[in-house]
Amino acid sequence: MIKNKIGEMENLFKEYRLTPKRKLVLEIFLENKERHLSAREVFRLSREKGADIGLATIYRTLELLEELALLHKLNFGDGRSRYELIPVNDEEHHHHHLICLKCTRIFEVKDDLLQQLESVVENKYNFKIVNHNLQFLGYCSKCRQSEK
Ligand SMILES: [Zn+2]
Ligand SMILES: [Zn+2]
Ligand SMILES: [Zn+2]
Incomplete structure (x- = not known):
């Protein structure tokens, strides 16, 4: 499966x-979908797989994969860039x-729900939107439970 991908x-x-090094980095992302x-986490996971790749190489590899549109760079405001795979066949939005x-965990919202907002903004500001970038900040259910 991962080989096919x-x-x-x-x-x-x-x-x-x-x-081989670039392949290994891709493998790590496919195994941790x-x-x-972050670069440090990729570094740690590559060590666990017995690979000997320096942190600087990991940084360069991540930048290259981003440039090739295989990875998406994310910034969650904690001072480190994070990456995730961009689906090859763009079937997933x-x-x-x-x-x-509180716990800095990241959850994914699969629904988009923004088409309507986009068309309102496009009409009102006469602006052609090609993408948007949105993060929700708050407290997860676990963290709220433990407050009680
Ligand atoms: Zn939490
Ligand atoms: Zn994500
Ligand atoms: Zn969206």
């Missing part, structure tokens, strides 16, 4: 090569994030 991604590398990984201010 990486095969699909290989032709997106264009003039770059899918080196529900997570939003992008999703939005709920960020818990």
Whole structure:
């Protein structure tokens, strides 16, 4: 399954090569699909897989994968960039994030719900919207439970 996915991604590398290190980083993202990984976390996971990739290489690899539109860079305001996979076949719409201010866990909102807002804004401001970026900040159910 993961091998097939990486095969699909290989032709997106264009003039770059899918080196073993780049392949390993992609594998880590495919194995941790529900997570939003920082460079340090990718580094730690690569160590766990027995790989010997320096942190600087991880940073460069993440930047390249972002440039190739394989990864999406996210900023949740905690001072570190995080990344997640962009689906190769764009059958899934992008999703939005709920960020818990207490435990810093990140939840995904699969519904978009913003089409209507976009068309209102487009009409009112005569602005062609191509994308949006939205985060919800608050407290998750677990954290609210423990407050009681
Ligand atoms: Zn929480
Ligand atoms: Zn996400
Ligand atoms: Zn959206």
